[in-house]
Amino acid sequence: MTETKLITPKKLKGFWELMPKEQLLFSSILDKIEEVFKKNCFLPLDTPVLEYSEVLLAKSGGSVDKEIYRFTKGDTDMCMRYDLTVPLARFVSMHKDELDFPFKRFQIGKVYRGERPQKGRFREFYQCDADIIGDGDLSIVADAECISLFEKCFKALKLEIEIHVSNRKFLAGFIDFIQMKDKTSEILIILDKLDKISEEDAIQELMELGIGYNECATLIRFTKTKGSFKEVFKALKLYCGNETSNAGLYELQELEKYLDDFGCENVIVDMGVIRGHNYYTGTVFEGFLKGNEGGAVGGGGRYENLCGYFSEKNMPGVGMSVGVTRLFDILMQNGHFEKEKTNEIDIAVINFDNTLDDSLRIVNDFRERGIKAECFYENKSFKSKMKEANRRQVKYILVVGEDEVKTRRFNLKNMETGEQTAMDLQEVVETISNSHEN
Amino acid sequence: MTETKLITPKKLKGFWELMPKEQLLFSSILDKIEEVFKKNCFLPLDTPVLEYSEVLLAKSGGSVDKEIYRFTKGDTDMCMRYDLTVPLARFVSMHKDELDFPFKRFQIGKVYRGERPQKGRFREFYQCDADIIGDGDLSIVADAECISLFEKCFKALKLEIEIHVSNRKFLAGFIDFIQMKDKTSEILIILDKLDKISEEDAIQELMELGIGYNECATLIRFTKTKGSFKEVFKALKLYCGNETSNAGLYELQELEKYLDDFGCENVIVDMGVIRGHNYYTGTVFEGFLKGNEGGAVGGGGRYENLCGYFSEKNMPGVGMSVGVTRLFDILMQNGHFEKEKTNEIDIAVINFDNTLDDSLRIVNDFRERGIKAECFYENKSFKSKMKEANRRQVKYILVVGEDEVKTRRFNLKNMETGEQTAMDLQEVVETISNSHEN
Numbered sequence: 094m095t096e097t098k099l100i101t102p103k104k105l106k107g108f109w110e111l112m113p114k115e116q117l118l119f120s121s122i123l124d125k126i127e128e129v130f131k132k133n134c135f136l137p138l139d140t141p142v143l144e145y146s147e148v149l150l151a152k153s154g155g156s157v158d159k160e161i162y163r164f165t166k167g168d169t170d171m172c173m174r175y176d177l178t179v180p181l182a183r184f185v186s187m188h189k190d191e192l193d194f195p196f197k198r199f200q201i202g203k204v205y206r207g208e209r210p211q212k213g214r215f216r217e218f219y220q221c222d223a224d225i226i227g228d229g230d231l232s233i234v235a236d237a238e239c240i241s242l243f244e245k246c247f248k249a250l251k252l253e254i255e256i257h258v259s260n261r262k263f264l265a266g267f268i269d270f271i272q273m274k275d276k277t278s279e280i281l282i283i284l285d286k287l288d289k290i291s292e293e294d295a296i297q298e299l300m301e302l303g304i305g306y307n308e309c310a311t312l313i314r315f316t317k318t319k320g321s322f323k324e325v326f327k328a329l330k331l332y333c334g335n336e337t338s339n340a341g342l343y344e345l346q347e348l349e350k351y352l353d354d355f356g357c358e359n360v361i362v363d364m365g366v367i368r369g370h371n372y373y374t375g376t377v378f379e380g381f382l383k384g385n386e387g388g389a390v391g392g393g394g395r396y397e398n399l400c401g402y403f404s405e406k407n408m409p410g411v412g413m414s415v416g417v418t419r420l421f422d423i424l425m426q427n428g429h430f431e432k433e434k435t436n437e438i439d440i441a442v443i444n445f446d447n448t449l450d451d452s453l454r455i456v457n458d459f460r461e462r463g464i465k466a467e468c469f470y471e472n473k474s475f476k477s478k479m480k481e482a483n484r485r486q487v488k489y490i491l492v493v494g495e496d497e498v499k500t501r502r503f504n505l506k507n508m509e510t511g512e513q514t515a516m517d518l519q520e521v522v523e524t525i526s527n528s529h530e531n
Numbered sequence: 532m533t534e535t536k537l538i539t540p541k542k543l544k545g546f547w548e549l550m551p552k553e554q555l556l557f558s559s560i561l562d563k564i565e566e567v568f569k570k571n572c573f574l575p576l577d578t579p580v581l582e583y584s585e586v587l588l589a590k591s592g593g594s595v596d597k598e599i600y601r602f603t604k605g606d607t608d609m610c611m612r613y614d615l616t617v618p619l620a621r622f623v624s625m626h627k628d629e630l631d632f633p634f635k636r637f638q639i640g641k642v643y644r645g646e647r648p649q650k651g652r653f654r655e656f657y658q659c660d661a662d663i664i665g666d667g668d669l670s671i672v673a674d675a676e677c678i679s680l681f682e683k684c685f686k687a688l689k690l691e692i693e694i695h696v697s698n699r700k701f702l703a704g705f706i707d708f709i710q711m712k713d714k715t716s717e718i719l720i721i722l723d724k725l726d727k728i729s730e731e732d733a734i735q736e737l738m739e740l741g742i743g744y745n746e747c748a749t750l751i752r753f754t755k756t757k758g759s760f761k762e763v764f765k766a767l768k769l770y771c772g773n774e775t776s777n778a779g780l781y782e783l784q785e786l787e788k789y790l791d792d793f794g795c796e797n798v799i800v801d802m803g804v805i806r807g808h809n810y811y812t813g814t815v816f817e818g819f820l821k822g823n824e825g826g827a828v829g830g831g832g833r834y835e836n837l838c839g840y841f842s843e844k845n846m847p848g849v850g851m852s853v854g855v856t857r858l859f860d861i862l863m864q865n866g867h868f869e870k871e872k873t874n875e876i877d878i879a880v881i882n883f884d885n886t887l888d889d890s891l892r893i894v895n896d897f898r899e900r901g902i903k904a905e906c907f908y909e910n911k912s913f914k915s916k917m918k919e920a921n922r923r924q925v926k927y928i929l930v931v932g933e934d935e936v937k938t939r940r941f942n943l944k945n946m947e948t949g950e951q952t953a954m955d956l957q958e959v960v961e962t963i964s965n966s967h968e969n
Contacts, residue, residue, distance in 0.1 A: 099841060099842065099843065100840055100841055101841070102620075102624035102838075102842070103586065103621075103625070104578075104579065104582075104621070104625070105583060105609060106607075108579040108581065110579060111577065112626070113574035113575060113576060113636060116574070117574065117575060119577075120575050132901065132903060134875065134898075134903050134904070134905045136551035136875065137555060138551060139549065139557075139558075140542075141542065141543060141547070141548060141655050142641065142643075142655065143543055143546065143600075143643075145541060147538055148538060148541065162602070162604060167645075173580075183540040183542070187542070191550065192551075193919070193922070195909065205580075207605075217579050227909070232908050234891065234908040350888065351888075351891065354888050354891035354892050354895065355891060355895050356895050356899075400540075402537065403538055403540040404537065438572055450788065454792050454794075457679075457793050460572075461794075465570060465571075466572070470673075471665070471669075471670055472668070481631070484631070
């Protein structure tokens with residue numbers, strides 16, 4: 094080994110990796126979200142990380158292409174997935190005759206985007222997606238169910254959230270009304286940038302598309318409309334008339350009713366929510382952590398046809414996605430986890446004399462009873478084992494020597510209070526189990 | 532959309548993907564294994580799927596290279612991981628001053644090998660790994676802990692397993708004794724193939740390396756030695772004398788004692804267990820499902836220096852890995868899950884008249900109480916909703932019409948027994964919760 098040239102160990106730039114204690118916290122977030130998905134009757138899916146390029150790029154616009162990890166092996170041209178939606182479309186198209194519709198699936202997995210690394214953006218990150226896919230039709234109830242599910246995820250994480258919903262049809266109808274229908278996606282892209290560029294610049298860009306100044310001003314006014322369902326309906330009713338716009342407002346009204354049925358409480362209407370993706374056609378929404386200035390921590394919406402590139406069958410869908418890597422990043426920076434105890438080890442068994450075998454048996458017995466017990470079995474001094482227990486913030490210590498083994502009475506030390514109590518092993522188990530419950 | 536050229540939706544060849552009901556079963560296997568790892572004080576790690584090629588290929592031999600998914604993006608030469616051990620070595624080398632040693636980590640994740648697809652082999656598959664890494668030294672207790680952990684994983688899955696252990700030092704010592712030390716890895720590769728090639732062919736290959744016929748026969752006799760610890764010690768004691776061989780036998784004896792401390796019951800010694808990987812240096816083991824003819828469903832062993840390619844620090848380790856994709860594949864083929872109920876939906880709320888809002892509220896209330904409730908909210912006939920409930924094997928059905936909403940008395944139908952009972956919602960919750968417990 095000593096002759097081998099050493100290679101500097103390093104992780105790829107822009108790739109995310111947590112230390113084990115942080116990973117414990119992150120995993121528990123994923124677990125809680127998964128629990129919510131399951132309770133709401135969504136079924137798990139776990140598609141491969143790689144797909145045929147032809148399949149994965151079927152629907153993506155030019156701007157996504159540059160970011161994609163694409164390569165060939167043998168004759169096969171493949172890509173790493175950049176989201177979980179295209180793989181879902183591929184899966185549903187392949188298995189449409191075997192699935193029950195509406196098909197409710199969730200997937201928690203990593204996706205890959207070779208963007209320039211920057212704060213809060215990673216090249217590999219987790220998405221927690223849940224979607225409902227209809228066969229031909231899909232009730233607006235599904236839109237409400239997805240938004241409510243999104244809210245429930247954050248409730249399970251004990252995080253306060255505000256959800257901003259809109260409906261793309263309202264703006265699309267107005268764009269149709271001013272006879273700019275073929276420029277719809279360009280217009281939406283400009284309006285979507287209004288949190289980054291000034292109103293003047295946006296109007297400038299819109300006018301370059303051939304829209305008159307007054308219509309530009311109206312478009313921008315629409316995107317600034319924000320408030321309770323009631324307030325927004327009142328503000329927008331005047332502008333309606335066009336069939337598509339009316340459908341947008343009608344869907345919003347239906348949505349409000351069903352959100353109420355699902356007990357959804359933290360929703361406002363915000364016509365400025367557009368969502369970048371081209372494929373959204375109706376309801377769109379984004380979630381923001383209360384008291385946090387940063388951008389959305391997830392969102393979703395309705396798309397008219399999930400599988401249009403793969404199948405002639407019409408399959409509308411609605412989905413939600415929690416940007417859980419970004420969320421965790423924000424929470425870490427906010428010091429959210431500072432008071433959280435990760436509880437790696439419940440009890441350390443520290444032995445001296447010739448009691449290693451007995452100590453291992455005790456540890457094994459504790460573990461079988463669901464207690465995270467550890468034995469520092471390396472050949473170190475009693476003192477250095479105590480130090481290690483301290484450093485690793487172990488809550489309880491059990492000292493095992495030959496006398497203890499003989500009498501079956503052990504000293505349990507609570508490291509937080511300093512208290513020491515002599516007891517038998519059954520009492521140790523009870524003490525620790527009780528401390529779990531508190 | 533109709534003008535778009537349709538693309539055939541297909542999954543990459545050799546990549547694994549389960550239908551949602553199978554995925555439920557597979558996920559529950561991963562969850563149970565993770566639970567065992569956590570209970571035994573292993574910490575989670577989740578390294579990126581991609582690594583620098585320089586890092587990932589630092590230790591791999593030529594035969595692995597062909598299988599690796601390697602590509603460049605911009606100036607970066609990278610690979611998809613083919614196991615979870617090299618990323619662990621990279622991580623430990625980078626963070627050696629921040630970690631507590633022995634460092635016990637687990638990782639459950641997908642790995643990638645572009646092999647020719649064949650039965651039971653996949654290009655993307657899960658590994659469930661747990662390793663213990665020492666700083667300078669590592670007690671043989673750690674070897675026993677890993678083997679015991681491996682057994683506990685299968686216990687948690689209610690699968691009977693037999694673990695075959697060996698120690699590479701025994702053979703290595705004999706190879707040294709016959710002065711073939713520089714050919715050790717070639718010899719081990721030949722002996723490792725003895726389940727695939729005949730003894731005559733093996734002797735032929737060994738003799739081509741320059742080993743005499745008698746020594747070849749002895750080598751093969753060693754690999755056939757199999758039985759309880761006691762039987763094997765008796766059979767092998769005569770051959771010892773060489774220091775390395777003696778160390779191998781001594782370590783096996785120590786291992787037996789600690790395995791006993793950890794309550795490990797299903798272990799035999801099998802000197803034929805060699806494990807392909809070059810890096811194992813002491814204890815090696817493999818697990819076999821009882822009553823199943825197929826190969827090993829996992830294994831592991833001791834390596835003298837995990838991080839030799841990245842660091843001058845000596846870090847011995849021992850690990851175990853459950854080949855959980857392969858295991859699941861075997862279990863599916865054995866019909867292991869036929870009796871398993873996946874229980875997608877506990878109760879379907881089927882409404883008629885104008886009761887959709889009430890039904891959604893009821894469903895939402897059930898879900899909040901931990902019951903998987905579903906409402907078929909699509910605009911379909913009562914009859915077709917009943918059919919759907921039947922097809923999806925829903926256990927209970929609650930019928931909701933205007934009378935039921937008014938009187939707050941509902942008919943709960945048990946679809947297994949056909950029994951119908953009128954009750955209020957609180958009683959419904961109790962009935963279903965009780966059926967969970969049974």
